[in-house]
Amino acid sequence: MELVQIYECFCDETRLRIINLIAQGPLCVCHVQELLGEPQVRISKHLAYLKTRGLVRAERYQNWMIYALPAKRTAELEANLRCLQDCVQTHAVFKRDLQRLAKMRPKMEWLAELSTTPHAK
Amino acid sequence: MELVQIYECFCDETRLRIINLIAQGPLCVCHVQELLGEPQVRISKHLAYLKTRGLVRAERYQNWMIYALPAKRTAELEANLRCLQDCVQTHAVFKRDLQRLAKMRPKMEWLAELSTTPHAK
DNA sequence: TTGGTATATACCTGTTGCAGAATTTAGAAT
DNA sequence: ATTCTAAATTCTGCAACAGGTATATACCAA
Numbered sequence: 255m256e257l258v259q260i261y262e263c264f265c266d267e268t269r270l271r272i273i274n275l276i277a278q279g280p281l282c283v284c285h286v287q288e289l290l291g292e293p294q295v296r297i298s299k300h301l302a303y304l305k306t307r308g309l310v311r312a313e314r315y316q317n318w319m320i321y322a323l324p325a326k327r328t329a330e331l332e333a334n335l336r337c338l339q340d341c342v343q344t345h346a347v348f349k350r351d352l353q354r355l356a357k358m359r360p361k362m363e364w365l366a367e368l369s370t371t372p373h374a375k
Numbered sequence: 376m377e378l379v380q381i382y383e384c385f386c387d388e389t390r391l392r393i394i395n396l397i398a399q400g401p402l403c404v405c406h407v408q409e410l411l412g413e414p415q416v417r418i419s420k421h422l423a424y425l426k427t428r429g430l431v432r433a434e435r436y437q438n439w440m441i442y443a444l445p446a447k448r449t450a451e452l453e454a455n456l457r458c459l460q461d462c463v464q465t466h467a468v469f470k471r472d473l474q475r476l477a478k479m480r481p482k483m484e485w486l487a488e489l490s491t492t493p494h495a496k
Numbered sequence: 497t498t499g500g501t502a503t504a505t506a507c508c509t510g511t512t513g514c515a516g517a518a519t520t521t522a523g524a525a526t
Numbered sequence: 527a528t529t530c531t532a533a534a535t536t537c538t539g540c541a542a543c544a545g546g547t548a549t550a551t552a553c554c555a556a
Contacts, residue, residue, distance in 0.1 A: 257462055261386035266544080267379050283503060296545070298504060303543090317502050317553055330462045337458040341378055341451045387514085404533060416516070419534060424513090438523055438532050 255308040260334050263309045267347075268292060269300050270338070274348050275355055276310060277335055280322035285362070289354050380428040381455050388468075389413060390421050391459070395469050396476055397431060398456055401443035406483070410475050 263269055271290055275281055281289075287297045301321055304310045309331070310321050327335075342348035384390055392411055396402055402410075408418045422442055425431045430452070431442045448456075463469035 257466070258386060258388050258391065261382050261391075265379060265382035265386045268544090270379065270382075284501090293546080294503075295505090295547085299544080302504080314503095314552085319503060329465075333458050333461055337454050340454055344450075345378070389514095405531090414516080415533070416535090417514085419532095420514080423534075435522085435533095438530095440533060 255328055255331055257330055259307040260309070260331055263304050263307055264334070264338065266300070268296060269304060270342070271348060271351055272297070272300055272304070273309070273335075273338065274342055275351055276321055276323060277339065278352065278355060280320045282315075282318040282320050284318070285358065286321070289351055289358065376429040376449055376452060378451055381430070381452055384425050384428055384430045385455070385459065387421070389417060390425060391463070392469060392472055393418070393421055393425070394430070394456075394459065395463055396472055397442055397444060398460065399473065399476060401441045403436075403439040403441050405439070406479065407442070410472055410479065 263273065268290070272286055275286060275289060283294070283297055283301065286301075287294050290297065301310065301312070305312055305321075308324060311324050313320050313322070323335075384394065389411070393407055396407060396410060404415070404418055404422065407422070408415050411418065422431065422433070426433055426442075429445065432445050434441050434443070444456075
């Protein structure tokens with residue numbers, strides 16, 4: 255994953271919000287959709303965009319597609335994800351997304367066991 | 376300067392190289408052009424792109440346009456510039472650009488006195 | 497098989513981005 | 527005024543992106 259590709263992924267607000275959420279742990283499309291309050295097709299297409307650039311990976315579980323950060327991440331990606339996390343601290347939209355996610359977590363325990371990726375928080 | 380705009384500025388390699396150079400201190404267009412070995416129109420247009428998003432400011436000195444980072448930078452911009460500097464350490468292209476810049480510095484002392492921006496070495 | 501849910505894809509539209517070639521503008525020097 | 531240099535702008539073409547609507551696919555359940 256090249257540096258420029260990271261920034262391509264980062265340069266749209268919807269994608270930033272998605273990344274912000276998925277950085278906390280794997281999510282399926284419908285969760286993201288509900289959390290962001292954006293139409294399904296939009297979420298789906300942005301996720302596809304991220305996937306082609308290797309920023310996320312996808313795995314099917316029954317009816318759901320579970321999206322997560324890749325297990326192996328370059329130092330660059332790690333650095334930029336950390337930087338992003340710092341930056342969004344001060345932005346209401348992103349904070350709200352995370353708060354909603356926290357509320358939703360309890361309903362999502364089944365998801366936690368699926369992924370090989372360790373969850374943040 | 377919004378977060379997304381920072382990433383818009385970062386998502387093209389030519390722009391990344393320009394930013395990497397200008398982060399070291401103010402430069403005029405012809406310097407950037409010479410350092411990158413890219414045609415003038417390309418440099419000029421990317422600089423315009425960066426300027427409209429507030430990532431750089433420009434100031435005329437006689438025949439030359441001097442581009443520099445803005446004097447006041449948001450925390451986000453600072454964080455991302457630092458992150459970028461870390462990331463490019465390992466990339467030959469960017470390192471070479473900086474080496475060339477270092478060689479060119481002696482010929483550019485007149486520039487140093489113009490700017491209000493403190494130079495990073 | 498039928499129907500439902502979750503997700504992706506195809507198609508269309510408008511916008512933006514990037515490139516190069518040619519031209520123009522601004523200032524300096526003669 | 528003319529000429530030189532530095533830089534920006536205009537024009538054209540093309541590819542990518544972002545949005546939406548509609549449709550298709552994949553899996554599950556009855």
